[in-house]
Amino acid sequence: MQFPDISSLPPWAQVAVILAFGVSSAIIVFVTRFGFAQGLKMTPEAAASKAPVAAMIVDSTALNRATAAIEAHTNMLHEHNDIMRVSNEVHRDFADYARRMAVELDRIREELRIQRELAKYSEKVAK
Numbered sequence: 001m002q003f004p005d006i007s008s009l010p011p012w013a014q015v016a017v018i019l020a021f022g023v024s025s026a027i028i029v030f031v032t033r034f035g036f037a038q039g040l041k042m043t044p045e046a047a048a049s050k051a052p053v054a055a056m057i058v059d060s061t062a063l064n065r066a067t068a069a070i071e072a073h074t075n076m077l078h079e080h081n082d083i084m085r086v087s088n089e090v091h092r093d094f095a096d097y098a099r100r101m102a103v104e105l106d107r108i109r110e111e112l113r114i115q116r117e118l119a120k121y122s123e124k125v126a127k
Helices: 011-041 044-050 060-126
Strands: none
């Protein structure tokens, strides 16, 4: 791979490019060497002291109780969902009845208005 020609850049830009290349190379080398050195220093004994959570004793009765509690919670959620489904159907039916009642009330109101108009007209004709 051929490096790009930086001779056409101004001198300050050439210095910046060379410095950026040098700094990024130094960082890569430092991180790589430091990481390998830390890995070589790590012994199995040191690794065990760093991870105390790895050796956890599990009580089977506690697990069984937790599983039963989660199953009971799941069953309650299923029951709640069923109740909410029925409740939504009831509310939908009630809204339907309310809509029909509103339409009927509008019709009754219109009938009463027509009867008032007819009563006024018949009073005018009678006079």
